[in-house]
Every structure is written in C-alpha cells, then in structure tokens.
Amino acid sequence: MLSGCSSAAESSSDGPVTLEFWTYSLKGGDPAAEAIIDTYEKANPGVTIKLSEVGGTAETSSKLLAADRANETPDVVQVEYRALPSLVVAGVVKDITADVADSKDAVDENVWELTTLNEQVYGVPQDIGPMMFTYRADLFEQYGAKVPTTWAEYAEAAAVIRAADPTAYIASFSATQFEFFAAHAAQAGAEWWTNDGESWTVGIDSEESLATADYWQDLVDRDLVIVEPLLTPEWNAQVNSGKILSWAAASWVPSVIYSVAPDTAGKWESAPLPQWTPGDAAVSFQGGSTFLVPEKSKNAKAAAEFAAWLGASDEGSELLLSLDIYPGGNAGREATLTADPPKLMPQQTDFYAVADQVITDTTIPVTWGPNVNVAQTALGDALNAAALNKESFRDVYKATQATVVEDLETQGYTVSE
Template sequence: MSSTSRWRRSLKKTTVIGAVGLAVIAGLTGCAGATPAAAPETSAADMKAAVDKGADLTLWTWSTNVQNAVDAFEKLHPKVKIEIVNVGTGAAHYTKLENAIKAGSGAPDLATIEYSALPQFALKDALVDLNKFGFDKLEKQFTASTWNNVNVNGGLYELPHNAAPMALFYNKTVFDKYGVDVPTTWDEYADAAAKLHAANPDTYIAADTGDAGTTTSMIWAAGGHPFSTTGDSTVKIDLADKGTKKVADLWTPLINDKLLLPAAGWSTEWYQGLANGNIATLTAGAWMAGTLASGVPTGAGQWRVAPLPTYEKGEKASAENGGGGYAVLKQSSTQKQLVAAAFIKFMDAGDGVQVMMKAGQFPSTVADLDSDAFLSAKNDFFGGQEVNKVFAQSAKDVLPGWQYLPYQAYANSVFGDTVGQAYNGSTTLSAGLLDWQSALEDYGTQQGFTVTK
C-alpha cells in the first residue's frame, strides 16, 4: 500500500508540522452536530466590486498546473494579479504555513491544503469560512465525498478542487503474458499475486514499504471508520475495527510470503518496476493516470484501469486517495479575501473547471463527471481505453462517513515508525496498527482531546 498521492507524497516519514493548540479544539470533518451555515455576510455583488477594484494576491502551492487557472482569471480581471509561490512540497509547505499562522503575519492570501490536513488548519481558526460568501449553496455541484472533505464542524474552508477516486491500475501485458485474470475481488487479487510471482520471481503484484495515505484509503474502501470525532473534543481511534481488520488480513500474507516488491513509491526502483513489468498493479487515486503517462512513458499501451477490487463479488465500494483544495487565510485583508474567494469560485465552480481539466485535473464536479465528452474520452496511454468511466463510477461508489483526524499530518508522520515496521519483519501488521493507535492516542491526549477507543 505505497502508491502515494502527489498531494501526499512528502508527508511520508516526515516531522510533524505543528500541533493542534488546546484552545482551538473542535469537531472533525463531517462530524455530527455541525451547525447550519449562517446567512452570507457578503454577496456576489461584493465580490464583483472587489474584483473590479483589483488586488495583488499571493498563493502558496506546489501544484504545477494551477497557473492555468490563474492566467485565465487574470485575463478576465486585468486588475487582479496572483503570484504563485512554491515554499515547499507537502510537509515543508505546511511547516511554513504553520509558522506564519503562529507568528500572526506572513501568511499568503491563498494556500493549497490537502483534504487530510484541512481539519488541522481549520481548527486553528486560521482559515476563512467560505459560507460567508454563500458558497454552501454550491454543494450539489460536487461529489458527496469531496464536499464532506472540505466541511469542518459546520464551516466550509475550501471548495473541492479535485477528486481522487481509487481504481486498480494494471499492466495488461504482464497479466496476459502469464495468463492471470485481472482481479475483481481482494481474494482474487491475493491469488493473482501468488500466480504472478510463481510465474516469474521478479514480478510482483505491487510494490510496498508502507504508506499512511494509501493504507487509510484502503481501510476506507473496506468500510472502516478508525477515526471519528463527536462533540467538540472527543476523538475515537479504533485501528482494529472491521474495515481495518479486513485490510490487515488481506495484506499480511502478501508481506509474509514476500509477494510485494520492497520499493518505496516514487523511488527510482519503483519507476523502473513500473516500466519493466516487475510491478503489475497500483491501487491509487485517479491522478495516477497522469503520473504513469508522464513518469513511465515506455508503458504506453501496456497499462489499463479496472475498478478497485472489493471484498464481496459484485459489491460497490471505493474510497478517495489524495486530493485537496485552496483555502483563504484570515490574515488576508477583507478586500483580498473577497478577490481570493472569487478566484476559488471561478477555478472550482466556474469556467476555471474546464481550464483545469484541460491541464489534467480530475474533476470533483458532478456535471463534468457525468458528461458524455468526459466519459467517452479515449486515453492513448491506456490503449485507447475510456478510463474516465472507471473513475467516474468509482467516485459514485466512494463509501460515506469517512473522517480524518484533526492531527492527520502527525498521524502520517509516525506511520513508518509503527505500522511501517511490519514491512521489514520487525512486527506484524495488526500489531503495528495498534502501535500506531497508541501513539495517536497519546498525542491526542497531549493536545487536550478526550481520546476513546
């Protein structure tokens, strides 16, 4: 479980990017008891007036394609200038953002924040609640899972910028060569792992050295709910729940029988394995389609996309794996907040959606996911397959109710020290998950949360 999202990849085995302060403890994304949004404090006319007046904004992101939306917005609104600044990827980005928030100055007007990290910053009262602009009325434009990801305790802190529904990416050439059927269930996946490796000891069903992001997505797809928050400050962690146990039971034999290539995601060995057929599959979000095409160009025509396997034949179950959006910082002036909000609406719920899709962005907007043009688009890298049909169905099959911890970045940073040890034989996967739970319980208690099991 090591194919890490571009939005997540630098969080692996990194230092925690900042604690959740005692004074700002609140409920987690999508938690029960969230209060309805208040009436908008500003109108569309206010935003238009602000955009017409103009402003110079600073946007912190490591995204390489958001410049397309910036250029389109600036062309429409010549008095607006948006400077994109890359202060680092993943943890480095969050550390600098955290430091600026603590200092009370130096924060950008807009910043990339992944869905998994959003609660941590929302709880610090550092982000503008977009409900004040009436953006809560845009809910029906987005998939339910991505909308849930940007709502924290009744506040709306981003619009969904992208979606990352999971799928099984597989090397058709390898499966055909060894006469192995593409798995539709996880039992079939385990069987395929054994058959491929028996046919060629250099061929593995997947590469894995342990990754928090993919592991949590797999638990999500298995129906697990290991993290939840009730009320204002009670966090429940159960990394032995039914869904988590399903994943541990599936993955443990693969580790023990050495059916997984011990190569970290994004490493040279990982890319080589994808190119030469030593890695036969990837379980990842829709963004992996672009990553394969750009990172493994020699694999063109060999790879295909299939639905994520399920635990029961014919079951409909998937999860998100990665993704994020853009938040407005409270340090920004009122005028700049209005302009920043207008840009977000343009990019994520307006004409900018098409601009971003042309730049390779996978949409979170229902209308685009359902459009004939999107669904019927043929992808040359995947042998002309209409891969968007697989991704769009996966988006509909994402299981509801998932929550991230309000200190998920910290959780991801200690994954390697706990669960990750199972991959080198120092512990079992189930024991490693319980070690992870213990570490997260201790940290949550230190931060003032009431942690229950």
C-alpha cells in the same frame, strides 16, 4: 471544536486587489497555468493573481501556520484534504460556507464532504482521486491472471503471477502509502478518526482495520508482493522491466507511472479498485487537494470568489483539466468523458467512464484527524520494519493507535473510547 472563528478580514472584491496564491498545481511559467490565471484576470479587471509555488502539504501547512502567527498570510492556499482538519483546529482557515453557497450545485456532495467539517465548508475542492487498480494488461493476460474484482481475487492473481514468473510481483508493498491503508481500512468498515464536535474517536486498531493489516501481512509473508518503496530507482526499474505489474491507488497513478516508464505506454489499463466485500463497490477518495482561504487574508471575499471560480465553476474546473489533474467540479468531471485517455493507456478509451463510475461509488467519507502527520510517521516507519523483519502488522496498527491517542490527549483534545 472544528467550527473555527468568523473571519476578521471580509475585504470587498471591489477595486484593485492582488491575491497571493500558494499552490503547487499552478506553476509560474507553465503555459496551462498562465492561461488559467489570464482567463480569470481578464474576466475580473482589477484582480491580479500572484502565484507562489510551495512544496507539499507538510511544508505548506507549516508555512501557513508561521504566516498566520506573523499576520502575513496569503489569500488562497492549496493543501491536500488530509491537512485541512489540523489547520481548521488551529484557527487559520476561514469558514467559507456562505461564500460558496452559489457553487454548491456545481460540485457533488461526496466531493464537498472532503472540505466540510461539522457542516461548515472550509475549502473549494480542486482535484479528486477516485480509487482504481492500474495494471499491466498484457502481462496479466500472458500469465493467465484474472483482473481482480475483489481483494480475495487480488491475492489469487498475485499467486498466479509469482508462479508464472518467479521474478515478477503483482505489486510492491510500500509502507509509505498511509492514505491507501486508511482508505483500504475504510473499505472494510473502519473509521480511523471520527469527531462528534466535542471529542475524537480513533479506530486504527478496530477489528475492521486490523483485518486489512492481516490481509497485507499474509501477502508479504507469502512473498506475493515485494517490499519496496514507491518511486525509488529500484521500483522504477522493475516497473519498466515488467516485474511490478500493478498499483492500487487512484486515478493519478497513470500519469505517475508514465513519468517513470513512458516506454510501457499502451500496455496498461485501469479498473475499479478491488472490493473488500463482494458486491459492495463503495470506496473513498485517495489524495487530492483543496483551495482554502486563510482566516487572516486581507482580501478574503475576493479570495473566496477566485477559489470558487477555479474549483467549482464550469469554466474553471474545465480549465483544471489542462493541468493533468482530475477536477472536483462537475463540469470538469463531465469534460473528462470526452477527453483523451491518459498517455499511459491511449488504447483504453473508456478510462474516464470507468473513473466516473468509481466517483459515483465513492460513498465512504474519510475523516482525517488533527494529528494525521503523527499517525503517518508512526505507521510508516514501524510498518516498513515489520514488513522487512516479518513482524506483526497488527502490533504496528495497535501501537499507532496508542501513539495517536496519546498525542491527541497531550494536545488537549478529548478522546472517547
């Protein structure tokens, strides 16, 4: 079902070619982005890269689908990993397995899994999100809260913080963290989507998944986390004032917090994500994006070569570091080990060493279904209402399961129990 079609556009990279590149990481006018493009163009005379800035994944995906219908697709497109299955199923993404064969050893297998469906590669990884726990080290120490190594300890630390300062919380509970909830459920052994090539199975209401819903229900009901969406003016103010003390997500968190609370730099540190099962450090990635080649690209061969260089080559993946992202390529990942720590924690010189170990422990593959957008909307809206009204999170997960299954069946997919 996910195999797609062989490309109808196998244009050679020989001769002058202009590659239209839809991206939100490389921005025209940004010196770092321009340097990356200049490097490639100088090494590949006759190849011109035309940057076109696009919005987030939802906007990019809808634009790509429209461009495919109009036979006017770009040549390289950046999308988040979670969007890839739906685009593959729609037949708008080229299978580039053969094109990237020489690059396979330049990216670890657990990273390639993010762009691989039924053993076929549909994208070159750009960046990855090793899951980490970023926290106010000074206030944890001041309040006597232990940095949690398990989610049970996280709940204990939350209670200690609330007792020490009734106006402070360990974190906010934001119902919009769809990818985090999926990753947390995966930690507990759940698989929200699985596919055997013929049918889909949905496990949002599995007992493993519901156990994580119960966990967050308990913290919300006990007022150990504050119900507040991320990055609102209120959230930003509370982070700045030391009233929200942590954010469990991925390695990109420090750059986000620094962007809204630069005056708190030097007070934060990052540690591995708390474990669901003590002694089991296995996690999945959260976030990150890939470079794909549209099925109808008129310069597919040259496009795949550029994508492989940018995401997987030693030179390209190291240059991606200049964009303040975590490269998926091994060379870029190795380069982080000698890079300065994020601006948010200049004193934590082992930040990238910790993150590198997390990547090694990232052994839980997460399969995104073709209707992830439906699940995200269904879960987020209802979960926010349940948190505010002290209603059942379990019921929200079960309702989301029903909505996702119904949508798959409506679209004509076979769904297995």
